[in-house]
Amino acid sequence: MALPDELPRPVETRDLIELFRHQPAPLLAVLHALHDRDGYLSDEVLGEVSKGLRIPLADLFGTVTFYHHFARKPGGKAAPRVCTGPVCCQHGALDLVQKLGATEMPCAGRCDQPVPVLAGDQVLDPHGQPLLSPLPVPNPGGCEECVFAHIREPGRSNLAGYGYEALQKALTMTSQQVLDLVSESGLAGRGGAGFPTGTKWKLVAQAQGYPKTVVCNADEGEPGCFKDRALLDHDPHAVLEGMLIAAHATGASRAFLYLRYEYPHTLRILERALEEARAAGLLGTCEIYLRRGAGAYICGEEGALLNSLEGRHPFPRYRPPFPVTHGFENLPTAVNNVETLASVPPILRNGAAWYRSLGRNGQAGTKLISLSGDIQKPGNYEVPLGLPLRTLLEEWAGGAPEGHTIRAVTMAGLSGGFLGGADLEVTLDEPSIRSRGSFLGAGGIIVFHDGRNMVEAARQAMEFFAHESCGKCFPCRIGTQRLVERLSGEAGPGEKERWVEEVEDLGHTMKALSACGLGMAAPLVTESLNRYFPEDVAAHVGRNA
Amino acid sequence: MTESKLTLDGQQVEFTPGETLYELASRHGKTIPTLCYDPRLEPFGGCRLCAVELEGTKAPVASCTMRATPGMVVRTDSQSLDKLRRTLLEMVASENRELEVDPLRGYASQQLKELVDRYGARTGRFKGRTSGKSHADDNPFILRDYDLCISCYRCVRVCAEQEGDYAISIMNRGFETRITTEFEGKLKDSQCTFCGQCVQTCPTGALADRKALANAKIPGETRKTRTTCAYCGVGCSLDVLSRGDRIVGVHPAMDGPANEGALCIKGQFAFDFVHHPDRLKSPLVRGEDGELHEASWDEALDRAARGLGQVIEEHGRHSVYCIASGRTPSEACYLMGKFVRAGLGTSYIDNCSRA
Numbered sequence: 063m064a065l066p067d068e069l070p071r072p073v074e075t076r077d078l079i080e081l082f083r084h085q086p087a088p089l090l091a092v093l094h095a096l097h098d099r100d101g102y103l104s105d106e107v108l109g110e111v112s113k114g115l116r117i118p119l120a121d122l123f124g125t126v127t128f129y130h131h132f133a134r135k136p137g138g139k140a141a142p143r144v145c146t147g148p149v150c151c152q153h154g155a156l157d158l159v160q161k162l163g164a165t166e167m168p169c170a171g172r173c174d175q176p177v178p179v180l181a182g183d184q185v186l187d188p189h190g191q192p193l194l195s196p197l198p199v200p201n202p203g204g205c206e207e208c209v210f211a212h213i214r215e216p217g218r219s220n221l222a223g224y225g226y227e228a229l230q231k232a233l234t235m236t237s238q239q240v241l242d243l244v245s246e247s248g249l250a251g252r253g254g255a256g257f258p259t260g261t262k263w264k265l266v267a268q269a270q271g272y273p274k275t276v277v278c279n280a281d282e283g284e285p286g287c288f289k290d291r292a293l294l295d296h297d298p299h300a301v302l303e304g305m306l307i308a309a310h311a312t313g314a315s316r317a318f319l320y321l322r323y324e325y326p327h328t329l330r331i332l333e334r335a336l337e338e339a340r341a342a343g344l345l346g347t348c349e350i351y352l353r354r355g356a357g358a359y360i361c362g363e364e365g366a367l368l369n370s371l372e373g374r375h376p377f378p379r380y381r382p383p384f385p386v387t388h389g390f391e392n393l394p395t396a397v398n399n400v401e402t403l404a405s406v407p408p409i410l411r412n413g414a415a416w417y418r419s420l421g422r423n424g425q426a427g428t429k430l431i432s433l434s435g436d437i438q439k440p441g442n443y444e445v446p447l448g449l450p451l452r453t454l455l456e457e458w459a460g461g462a463p464e465g466h467t468i469r470a471v472t473m474a475g476l477s478g479g480f481l482g483g484a485d486l487e488v489t490l491d492e493p494s495i496r497s498r499g500s501f502l503g504a505g506g507i508i509v510f511h512d513g514r515n516m517v518e519a520a521r522q523a524m525e526f527f528a529h530e531s532c533g534k535c536f537p538c539r540i541g542t543q544r545l546v547e548r549l550s551g552e553a554g555p556g557e558k559e560r561w562v563e564e565v566e567d568l569g570h571t572m573k574a575l576s577a578c579g580l581g582m583a584a585p586l587v588t589e590s591l592n593r594y595f596p597e598d599v600a601a602h603v604g605r606n607a
Numbered sequence: 608m609t610e611s612k613l614t615l616d617g618q619q620v621e622f623t624p625g626e627t628l629y630e631l632a633s634r635h636g637k638t639i640p641t642l643c644y645d646p647r648l649e650p651f652g653g654c655r656l657c658a659v660e661l662e663g664t665k666a667p668v669a670s671c672t673m674r675a676t677p678g679m680v681v682r683t684d685s686q687s688l689d690k691l692r693r694t695l696l697e698m699v700a701s702e703n704r705e706l707e708v709d710p711l712r713g714y715a716s717q718q719l720k721e722l723v724d725r726y727g728a729r730t731g732r733f734k735g736r737t738s739g740k741s742h743a744d745d746n747p748f749i750l751r752d753y754d755l756c757i758s759c760y761r762c763v764r765v766c767a768e769q770e771g772d773y774a775i776s777i778m779n780r781g782f783e784t785r786i787t788t789e790f791e792g793k794l795k796d797s798q799c800t801f802c803g804q805c806v807q808t809c810p811t812g813a814l815a816d817r818k819a820l821a822n823a824k825i826p827g828e829t830r831k832t833r834t835t836c837a838y839c840g841v842g843c844s845l846d847v848l849s850r851g852d853r854i855v856g857v858h859p860a861m862d863g864p865a866n867e868g869a870l871c872i873k874g875q876f877a878f879d880f881v882h883h884p885d886r887l888k889s890p891l892v893r894g895e896d897g898e899l900h901e902a903s904w905d906e907a908l909d910r911a912a913r914g915l916g917q918v919i920e921e922h923g924r925h926s927v928y929c930i931a932s933g934r935t936p937s938e939a940c941y942l943m944g945k946f947v948r949a950g951l952g953t954s955y956i957d958n959c960s961r962a
């Protein structure tokens with residue numbers, strides 16, 4: 063994070079702690095400043111942070127080890143990390159790891175680009191050239207867009223090319239009028255759970271306790287999802303404007319944007335955009351703070367995110383109570399996804415009825431889909447909710463690569479498991495996809511062609527969940543590990559019927575008893591594997607018998 | 608719907624505001640299984656064994672974190688819950704090096720084993736890697752045998768919430784999770800005060816009482832005797848564990864009114880003086896030869912009375928100053944005060960906690 067020029071150089075640990083100590087959510091800011099300065103976090107530095115922020119050292123140490131991108135050895139921050147997510151593995155990521163002597167990292171949110179290498183604050187392609195976010199392709203289906211409508215306009219990411227008319231309009235309205243408008247639009251959360259945004263904001267507005275907080279969830283850690291990055295890189299002011307409108311509607315006086323670690327370039331864009339907005343006096347009564355994650359998918363889950371901001375061990379929180387009443391520092395908080403917030407300014411400008419009308423089959427609005435894997439034209443697409451999946455895959459994105467057909471797709475990144483066979487005929491909306499035992503969620507879709515081994519795909523997916531399981535609850539911590547072992551053939555019955563029974567028992571228990579969405583969603587991978595690809599399973603179990 | 612009432616296993620019951628479903632059910636005699644629960648700690652919701660069915664929710668809910676609200680319809684037992692709990696226990700058993708541990712390891716050390724047996728979960732299903740890694744830690748009190756750890760975090764939470772020491776914490780994530788001190792060091796280099804509370808709340812024996820385990824070879828049945836710790840005036844209740852006439856260990860009394868299961872290093876671990884050959888068992892009086900000799904209480908008290916009387920006679924009653932021991936309870940302190948003021952006639956009395 064950029065530090066103020068007036069700070070004496072070389073920057074002392076003491077001064078850095080002092081700089082953030084009086085801000086809300088100081089820990090991540092302090093740790094990143096020190097990680098940036100030294101290239102790692104030494105024992106000595108952690109000792110000073112523990113004293114300065116009054117966090118017990120054992121707790122601080124444990125919490126730092128939770129985040130896989132915080133380096134604890136000199137030179138660690140600059141050392142290259144190669145994405146070995148599901149799409150990058152299709153593109154030879156493992157060879158690249160070997161070649162560079164790099165460490166592996168989970169999906170880095172660039173599945174539509176060459177395999178990304180994160181080295182310090184740079185994201186490079188396999189040849190060492192900087193990787194920047196591509197603009198969404200020109201509106202491919204000719205359907206009216208919402209969040210992408212203006213994103214391709216040159217200069218859009220500068221204040222001069224943006225304008226905050228929606229915020230100006232909102233400020234002429236009462237907060238109740240804004241709440242009603244957002245409710246009428248039918249906008250629902252785009253981060254995965256699909257909770258109605260208007261209702262969420264009303265609950266925060268009504269809740270007792272001040273100050274209230276808005277959190278923009280830009281942790282985007284789901285493999286196969288890279289849509290929030292496109293919005294933040296090319297339309298940062300739309301997201302900031304959405305946050306400020308949310309603050310006006312809910313009565314919040316502080317806001318955080320929590321950005322995943324793997325988007326260092328985006329951080330610089332946001333810092334500049336926020337400076338512009340602040341200088342133009344647009345923040346009004348709501349201060350916005352940028353905070354950076356450090357490598358932990360679970361920090362996208364809202365309870366874990368709030369704990370992470372508060373400097374606690376980033377386990378999800380039990381619920382109820384929900385963040386709307388007991389959020390940041392136990393005070394009313396609206397946590398919203400980037401895309402959700404970016405949808406708000408167009409809704410204010412064009413009205414609730416306009417937004418509703420963008421969807422099909424009674425679905426309100428649009429959804430960003432990050433499409434990647436075995437597909438001719440990977441990238442981000444804004445689709446009307448209710449669009450047939452086939453239309454997106456075949457007509458908009460050119461279908462499978464030459465000589466192949468599409469065998470399966472994932473839904474919700476990896477969290478929705480696979481769709482295959484006749485279920486590829488779904489429409490892109492929750493009722494349709496949920497009726498097949500999956501969900502649309504954040505809108506990541508990874509495509510697998512007819513030559514792909516689906517047990518291998520499932521193993522990679524489950525390794526991700528096992529790697530990212532926070533370890534708070536038993537069914538997920540143990541279950542993801544056991545499922546990986548069964549999918550890799552390392553352990554488990556050598557006979558298909560018993561293999562399936564064990565895997566289904568584990569999955570059923572995880573779904574029923576896990577404490578958060580990660581552990582509940584992970585078994586959709588094995589459930590759908592058994593449903594659509596029993597022949598792959600039989601071959602796998604037979605091989606390991 | 609009446610205020611503060613809900614349906615528990617088909618019965619209308621009243622709850623107190625803020626009560627969790629687990630607390631409510633326990634009050635009504637239900638035996639919901641738990642592993643991460645300790646009634647003294649904040650609700651956590653990690654093990655998920657305490658799940659109950661709640662009408663209107665898709666999946667069972669953790670009863671230890673869910674507060675009762677009017678009109679809820681709750682089932683604490685069903686075939687489907689039974690199966691879920693058994694499967695979960697099979698999973699937990701599969702990550703553990705062993706279930707059978709010496710009860711001398713700690714107060715709660717048999718919990719996992721008892722639950723696994725109650726649910727018939729000793730099936731050996733779900734084989735795979737075990738979690739946890741034992742930590743060589745050469746202190747005389749606490750064995751850190753994390754091969755048995757199931758990551759319930761009761762130790763970490765008791766250390767923070769009850770003892771206030773924050774000596775231990777959780778490192779890494781998922782299956783790689785470990786209990787640690789700062790920088791993975793030894794307990795003696797951490798903030799640990801060796802109060803032993805982590806040991807006594809551990810449901811697997813992964814944290815074990817080394818002092819007690821050293822007595823594992825002493826034959827005989829273990830008896831428990833409720834008593835009060837004699838080390839200080841707080842009055843912590845504890846159960847002395849003995850075999851024959853030997854003390855083999857100490858358990859804190861979870862229902863002790865002064866301590867609710869807490870002890871300090873002295874009450875918990877410092878019991879071996881009882882059988883020490885150097886321990887004083889009768890008064891010693893210094894003889895003409897300048898050496899200390901065993902004496903009867905009468906002899907010793909006479910000698911003390913004479914000594915005190917002599918000093919007062921020679922130098923006046925204010926030449927005596929008495930200090931009551933911090934180890935004595937209030938009643939004994941009162942008696943001491945009485946003796947000094949009424950008996951010796953001086954007000955020079957204090958307590959070592961202040962003197």
Ligand SMILES: Cc1cc2nc3c(=O)[nH]c(=O)nc-3n(C[C@H](O)[C@H](O)[C@H](O)COP(=O)(O)O)c2cc1C
Pocket residue numbers: 250251252253254255256257279280281282283284359360361362363364365397398399400402403578579580
């Ligand atoms: C394991 C897990 C990871 C999540 N990751 C994200 C994420 O990266 N970004 C996000 O916006 N929501 C994520 N969510 C959903 C959030 O918990 C929360 O529902 C969302 O941010 C609310 O915003 P919305 O209502 O605008 O969708 C995640 C949920 C789970 C269970």
Ligand code: SF4
Pocket residue numbers: 360378530531532533534535536538539576577578579580581582
């Ligand atoms: S389901 Fe997994 S990620 Fe979620 S709380 Fe449980 S262990 Fe953590």
Ligand code: SF4
Pocket residue numbers: 762765766770772773774775798799800801802803804805806
């Ligand atoms: S013995 Fe007491 S102070 Fe030490 S780790 Fe255990 S609970 Fe904490």
Ligand code: SF4
Pocket residue numbers: 755756757758759760761762763786805808809810811812813814
């Ligand atoms: S050491 Fe014991 S109390 Fe601590 S987490 Fe492991 S099993 Fe639980």
Ligand code: FES
Pocket residue numbers: 145146147148149150151168169170171172173174177178285286
């Ligand atoms: S960026 Fe590598 S899989 Fe997503």
Ligand code: FES
Pocket residue numbers: 640641642643644651652653654655656657658669670671672
């Ligand atoms: S006792 Fe409720 S989750 Fe462990």
